[in-house]
Amino acid sequence: MSAPARPSEGDAQVVAQRPEGGPASAPNPCTACGACCAAFRVDFHPAELAGGTFAWAGGVPRELTVPVAARLVRMRGTDAAPPRCAALSGEVGGAVACAIYDARPSPCREFDVHHDACARARKRHGLPPVGAA
């Protein structure tokens, strides 16, 4: 998810606070969801790739991406029909995880349950908004 802006269908977005365990008293809803990793394109600057100037941890493995333009790469699978990021493991709506969590790209780091797009992604997968009764 250039660091293309966030949540606007058709634009690169991401899943972000995703698969990260929360306090026992407040389970992270993302670890039992993953809908945003299977709903939006995730584009970012190639400097976040492994070996890049702005890579987190080891950087995003190139084999999990596809080139889009000189200054833009995309997580593989996120523009497929249906979309699903190649780094997502597990079943959407069940136990999920990001295989490159520490190195995930910026769009994923910026996206969280507070984005309107979170509810949209969950709805696409038949899930209620986070916090809904």
Ligand code: SF4
């Ligand atoms: S759609 Fe929302 S709840 Fe689901 S993984 Fe993404 S940010 Fe978390």
Ligand code: SF4
């Ligand atoms: S890199 Fe990880 S957090 Fe980002 S879309 Fe893919 S599975 Fe989700």
